Amino acid sequence: MKIVIVGGGAGGLELATKLGQKLGKKGRAEVVLVDRSQTHIWKPLLHEVASGSLDADVEGVSYRAHGHINGYTFKLGELSGVNPETRTIQLRAMQNAQGEEFLPARIESYDLLVLAIGSVANDYGTAGVALHCIFLDSLKQAKRFHQRLLEKFIQLNKRLEEGDTQSVLRVAIIGGGATGVELAAELHRAREWFATYGLKNLTAEHLQLTLIEAGPRLLPQLNERISGGAAAELVNLGVDVRTNTAVTAATNEGFETGSGELIAADMMVWAAGVKAPEFLTQIPGLEFNRANQILVKSTLQSTRYDNLFALGDCAGFSLPTADGKPRWVPPRAQSAHQMADTVACNVVRLLQGKSLQEFRYQDFGSLVSLSDYSAFGRLMGGLARGGLSLEGTLARWAYLSLYRMHQLAIYGWFRTLLITISDRLNRFIRPKLKLH
Structure with missing residues (x-):
């Protein structure tokens, strides 16, 4: 067969x-x-x-x-x-x-x-999105985004060196689900590492991150307290969180909203749904x-x-x-x-020649990582009546364990153990950020 x-x-x-x-x-x-x-x-x-x-x-x-x-x-x-x-x-x-x-x-x-x-990403037919936005459906797209981000930061650092103190990099992300929230936190952390590794003119004020969600809150799959905690953490990092904001079009200048506002952006990411x-x-x-x-x-x-x-x-x-x-x-x-x-x-x-098993879906909850700043989530599936809410270090450990479970499935326990040890060593050997 x-x-x-x-x-x-x-x-x-x-x-x-x-x-x-x-x-x-x-x-x-x-x-x-x-x-x-x-x-x-x-x-x-x-x-x-x-x-x-x-x-x-x-x-x-x-x-x-x-x-x-x-x-x-x-x-x-x-x-x-x-x-x-x-x-x-x-x-x-x-x-x-x-x-x-x-x-x-x-x-x-x-x-x-x-x-x-x-x-693949679902743009719901929104005008201009396919032309002007970056999607993160594949490894190829993620690599292309990283290359553009690196180039934008290098250009910005050069302008700042030349005395153009008004220059900023504006990144707007559509979608307040896990991908949008996690990307916003990772980009904030990336700016810090780029500044550490030579682009010393980049400060927090030179990266303007806007996270746009059409619904009333971020992370609707989590309860309101956890969702609110994640939103507060992003705001504390300097992210402009916009909820109840419907985007009607994407242009060269940025996103147009239902209220007629233009959210200006140099890089636009669509992470608002899949199909x-x-x-x-x-x-x-x-x-x-x-x-x-x-x-x-x-x-x-x-x-x-x-x-x-x-x-x-x-x-x-x-x-x-x-x-x-x-x-x-x-x-x-x-x-x-x-x-x-x-x-x-x-x-x-x-x-x-045996009878087949029926699929039984179990929701084990949702976990979201805000880079290495914090993590939030909710575990289900019998761990506690009604689920178990997690924040901070415990949630971060639970989040990392999800990837280890995937590695166990494709590598087995021995190779996964070796990879885990190697990852720990690489934290001291390799740069904290991919710089090329």
Whole structure:
């Protein structure tokens, strides 16, 4: 049997690892992972790549090397279509940085397909956003943001050296969810480190951060006390937090709001929502929800084809609700992790001719890190009646443990232990910020 997994994000890579070890290494199936990137970075860390506090070249997982160790084959490619009837996927031609084609368009066959291609930013059709804003959907975009940030800071430092004391760098972020809040804190911390590493003219007043949220408060997934604490921490850092502010357009000058105000910005980031990629809806025979997610059954098989699974942000799994209205499994790393476990189990059970397990989503809460200033969150899932609210150091430890759990899933405990030790050593050996 040939099992093809498209998408090497949190869920896809964990699934490829499990199936490679259980089936690929033992010759029971051919396991193939397809991704448009050569390396994997845990998506919740992309804001750290963007700010420079995390070096993707150090933290990245090479799919080829990881596949060699764990019994699956990696193929570089970007999905452009699926034909469930012929059991094939189409991969578009790959080009290098110079625009030269180095891989032709290809067709890959499968016996069993798992789509784990994640999500992209949802701009809700807001005028000018696609043209003027930066998104943080991928490692490539995060790296591009970091390069622009570095160049802007170098330019600013030069102007300040020349006596232009009025110059500032204005960064506006749309979206008061975890990504927007965490990015704002990381950028504030990045300014401090840039000043430490030679751009000595940069002070706090030379970086103007604006965080814009259409709703009444930041971090709506957390309770009001925790949400308010995070907002107060950002304000204390100097971030201009704007709630109840609807953006109607993005221009060269900044964001236009519903009240007619222009929020001026030199760099604009859109982090206000996600949806599954639009092209998914062109796959014949599948069913989708309004967020372009593939509708799946309780076994995470698509509602139309039993040999096609979906997991993570591109999977639409409806949760039971008291009022009968659909509530979907949220697009979070913990969802992808849980779905990968279920799909791995069900693929093995399919090969064994056994009945499949049903997916049961458990919300373990939400954690948000404000760089190394503070952290906030709420743990659920039976740790305490009604959940356990966390702040400060304890929340920071809990936040860091989420990444370690992902590493455990793809590396095992021994390699994760070695990586943890290496990370601690790098805190003393390497710069605190990526400077190139």
